[in-house]
Structures are given as C-alpha cells and as structure tokens.
Amino acid sequence: MRGLHSGCFSGQVHQAKTPGAGQERALDFEFAYRRLVDAEPADAARVSEEVADAFSDSLLTAASISEQHIDFVCRLLANPLLTGRRGLFHLVTGLYLEREKLSAIQAQRLLACMAANFEHVADEDPAFAVGDFVARVAPPDRALALLREMTGKAGARDAVSGIFLGLDILLKRNKENAEFLAAVDAAVIAATKRAVELETGDDAPALRLVRQIERAFAHREKPDVLINRSIPVADDEDVLWFAGRDWREITLQDWNGHSDAFFRFAPDAFRYYLQSILCLAAKNPEENLLAADALVNCLDRTPNPEWWDQFLLDCLYGLRVDEYDAISSWIVMLSERKSYEEGSLTRAYRTIHLLRAEAEKDWLRRLKRS
Structure with a gap:
C-alpha cells in the first residue's frame, strides 16, 4: 500500500x-x-x-x-x-x-x-x-x-x-x-x-480539474447583489432564481432553464457562480450546457483588449492568477474533447492568457508595495 x-x-x-x-x-x-x-x-x-x-x-x-x-x-x-x-x-x-x-x-x-x-x-x-x-x-x-x-x-x-x-x-x-x-x-x-x-x-482528469477549480475559486463568497442594473433587461426572473443558492447545488438543468442569468449577473455574482459552470461542464462531457457555450463565446475575442466589450471587462478582468489557471485548464479540457471549434478555443485561451498576465503584474505591484 x-x-x-x-x-x-x-x-x-x-x-x-x-x-x-x-x-x-x-x-x-x-x-x-x-x-x-x-x-x-x-x-x-x-x-x-x-x-x-x-x-x-x-x-x-x-x-x-x-x-x-x-x-x-x-x-x-x-x-x-x-x-x-x-x-x-x-x-x-x-x-x-x-x-x-x-x-x-x-x-x-x-x-x-x-x-x-x-x-x-x-x-x-x-x-x-x-x-x-x-x-x-x-x-x-x-x-x-x-x-x-x-x-x-x-x-x-x-x-x-x-x-x-x-x-x-x-x-x-x-x-x-x-x-x-x-x-x-x-x-x-x-x-x-x-x-x-x-x-x-475515465473521469480522473475531470475530477482533477474540478479540484483545481474548487480550490481556485474557494475564496469567492455568496453574493449580496445578484443583478447588474446597468444592463437594460426587462425580465429578471432567471437571475433572481439564483438568490441565496450555493453554487454546488445548481445542476446542469438549472443553468439551461435559467440561461439568461449569465449576462445579467453583477460582477461578484458572476464570479461566484462561474465555478458552477466550469465544474458542471467538466463532469458532464456529453451534455449541452448553454452557460458553457456563452462563456466560450464571451472569451472568443480579438487579442487587442481595447476592443473587448464591457461585460468581459466587468466580469472576467481582475480575477486571481490561480483562477485564470483553472479556466485555462478548463479550455484545454474542452479542446481535448473537441467540444468546440478549435479556433474559438484558441482565441479564448489567448484571452485568458492576457488577463492572467495583467493579474500577475498587479500582484507583483502589490507585493513591491508591501
């Protein structure tokens, strides 16, 4: 033994x-x-x-x-x-x-x-x-x-x-x-x-990825504010469904039934529930997860940050280095499964790489100050 x-x-x-x-x-x-x-x-x-x-x-x-x-x-x-x-x-x-x-x-x-x-x-x-x-x-x-x-x-x-x-x-x-x-x-x-x-x-790589995601995002706390009021949307029903819910209790069916919440979340709420999307996609390779599709599309951007939309900057800029590493590993997993078009995943991976580089610079600046 x-x-x-x-x-x-x-x-x-x-x-x-x-x-x-x-x-x-x-x-x-x-x-x-x-x-x-x-x-x-x-x-x-x-x-x-x-x-x-x-x-x-x-x-x-x-x-x-x-x-x-x-x-x-x-x-x-x-x-x-x-x-x-x-x-x-x-x-x-x-x-x-x-x-x-x-x-x-x-x-x-x-x-x-x-x-x-x-x-x-x-x-x-x-x-x-x-x-x-x-x-x-x-x-x-x-x-x-x-x-x-x-x-x-x-x-x-x-x-x-x-x-x-x-x-x-x-x-x-x-x-x-x-x-x-x-x-x-x-x-x-x-x-x-x-x-x-x-x-x-067969599930060993997915389990290791889930552990990485859980550890990277574990400092995220359940949000007090769910809705991003700056986005003009008439119906808040989908996002309000998440009120008070722990990310671990949300199922793939829940996401598919309340998919409009993805673009309606306030930044802290988005970052808290993001780990749910990542883990569910990792553990259910054969299932269609609309929120995972939305995340890949959101990250499929030009390598010029000046052209990035406000949603990406509000919700995905400013994460920790280990959170970006977990998302990078998730994109690699999607690539190995051939779940998405390879060019789209390559651009998404490059976007996370650029965001991670900024997070690392910010950490080094704070380290020098301290």
Missing part, C-alpha cells in the same frame, strides 16, 4: 513557541481565517505557517479547547482552498497533541467534520494528518466506519494515501481481533480500488 508509514504524529511535529507561565494566548479566529483565504498563492505557505503557529500557541496555553477552536478547524476543512495548505496539517497535528483537552463531544464533532469534508482533500500531507487523527482518536469500529466513508468521498489519489495510513494503524493496533482485521482488509481492498479509479479511470 503506497504511503504507509508509522504515523504523522509519531515523528517530527510542528513546534509552537511556549509563552511564559500563566499566560494564555488568545487567537482572533475570524482574522486568522481571513488571512488564510485572502493570501495570494505565492504568499500562502508563509501565512499558513504563521496562522498554524498562533493556533498551536493558543492550544498550548488554554486550559481546555474551546468551541471556537473546533469551529475554526471545521471551517477550514470545509474550504477547498485551504485543505491543501501546510497550515492545515499543523492544525490537525496540534489538536492531536492536545487531544486530552478535547471533550468527547468535541472529538466526535471534529471526526465528523473530517469525514464529511474529505472530498476537499487533494494532497498527501493533510490526508495523512486526517487519516492518522481518525485512526488514533476514534474508537476502532468508529474509525473504520469513518475511513470507509472517506474512501467514497476521496477525489484525488493522494487523498487515498491518508486512508491507507489510517487503515494501517488500525491493523497494527488490533492484531488480536480476527473479525475486525477481516473488516479492515476489506476496507483496504475498497481503498485500493478507489485509488486505481482516481489514477486511471
């Missing part, structure tokens, strides 16, 4: 700085979360390490782990943008080291959060941390059930490595229970099958 070793928490761990006696280090959880979400990709590792330091300090100096600590970790686990960061690995490690401060209810809540959001985990480090935590903190039968649940949710080959690790720990810790070991062996077979599917299955 690839990736098995003695456990994340048995080797070198992240060391937090210990404050003086009697001092408790408070953590501004909302500020810490915003720092992680708003960090530019090139600066994300440093910010994650700093937040992990502060989180570990607050755990070390607290008499008991607060509900805010649990809320914070569950919030991070639910955000695909953050699950691949080194900081998450250190946060889970810190919780394990201070596990005796967890109440039984807190431990169960953490375990449920880890399993429920395992679909967001795409890298080995956080996968190892979660798999190890589940196997060591939960009772054996509960740990096995959670690892099975995580197997069904795994969306990346590296994530399955964390499941293998957890199962290996259960095997080593329950050698005398033949019935339980047989159940673990069956779970290993299921995890192996899932790993092969994610590595070689």
